[in-house]
Amino acid sequence: MTPIPSPFESADGLQLAVDLRHPSGCPTLLFAHGFGQTRGAWNAAAGTMAARGCRCVTFDSRGHGESGHMPDGAYHMEQFVDDLLELARAQPEPPILVGASMGGLLGLLVAGEMRPSPFRALVLVDITPRWETSGVERILAFMQAHPEGFASYAEAAEQIAAYLPQRRERKSEQQLRPLLRESADGRLRWHWDPALLANGLVSESERYQPRLLAAAAKVEVPVLLLSGEHSDVVSHRTVDEFLALVPHARHAEVPGATHMLAGDANDAFTAAIAGFLESLEPADVQQDAAKQPAIKQPAMRY
Template sequence: MSSVTAADGLALAVEVAHPTGDPTVLFAHGFGQTRGAWTATVSALAARGCRCVSFDQRGHGESDRAPGGAYRIEQFTDDLARIARAQPQPPVLVGASMGGLLGLVTAAEASPLPYRALVLVDITPRWETAGIARIVTFMKAYPQGFADLAEAAEQIAAYLPQRRERKSAAQLEPLLRKGADGRLHWHWDPRLLGMVEDSERHQPRLLAAAASVDLPMLLLSGGRSDVVSRATVAEFMQLAPHARHVELPHATHMVAGDANDAFTREIIRFVESLDQPVARKMAGNLSS
């Protein structure tokens, strides 16, 4: 792991798999996640020749928390554009939920353009309010933390009943921090919740961004998602008719975790479609 210094001095934890690979794929996780959300997909793409870059958003995981708990969308978009421009070539951005929205804004507003293509993972410029409310409710539910990893695993399993297996201790440890009270707390700064609860005010900006982005775009949605719906997908496709949409029928909002093999296959297909020489190389690796 290395780090990138944000404009305001915060250190952002960054991890690169297959540093000499080509093309570059940059992964931006959703709210409350870490770069570990992409582990399986990063491993698969790196094995097929891609340079894969993942990072912890500010206030998440091993990245610094903002002094005083002040978080603004401009900080997150600047972080993302800064990491993208640090790559040897403009990356394909794969952004889940919050990460996808940040990608959409930077693709529309940042100059020079920081990406060569954009993948939105179960997020559209307008979303279903009830789905976001359910996520926020879960994230607010344990202000006192957990006594141990087993208790945390039990609560996560109840929140994600579609998952067949509970998270192991090794998978859980990066998601939790031991507090001064000896209990385990989420890895993210709880002061971030205010930004999420206020997120709908950014929808006009996001809708305008979707209409203006002229990059190759793929929307990957979960057929069982309560955040993205047929209506929000239809609106996005009207705004960005050049985009492709693929629905993974068995996935919820947590697409990469619910249907990782199918998710990874769609990412590979999209990257292949961008560059034929790369497509031939990756297709050869897939058949070997």
């Protein structure tokens, strides 16, 4: 389903790039990507769920993709929280947040601290309030590894393939164009604002862990935590801690997937979300799903 550009202005005047699929669908899914990603990370998942009748909203966080950059390079966690809150409130109904990594952490803060919650439910994608530092360090090492950029899309594709060896296919130039920008020197550089890595935003997130743990304990809406079998960011230790904090949450482990869960196993990912939605709003979701081809449920580990 072709996305409809729906630009959104943040509370502090920054333009955020937003895409909408199936505007009249129900329920509304609001997809929040991880640090260093773009709304393009959700293309397959949002397309699948829109085809099943859901209204799907994807966006680039500030400093990422086609969204605006802070003129002074000063990024703080509260700005991202406010953006997500305003986007949620702008929807025609309380959305179900699907948040990966950073997007999931922002969702936890909003759902745990805001009353009433602006979300109908949460789907957390391979993230818990306390994470494995080694996995995050690996992600940041990749993001910082090529400040000089790339000479060609082929070179960029080669580096991504080395970083994601579990992916069978290399990204094409068409897939890479939204992720890279051509600089004045002709080199291709990543889409994110370099200030995101330079101003301490990442280290600031570590200081948020006590607040995240406290927020998780206050979440009252339904929660589905999806983790990758081979994730190095989420572990059995962090999952167990989260489930103790949020005893009403459901957890499913996606076989064969890493931290990049939606990209590694989109069919299993969307099937898990579809099953979760049916448990939330059986009348609306099942009626609409009856018109769509069934998604085969994978062998998930609950």
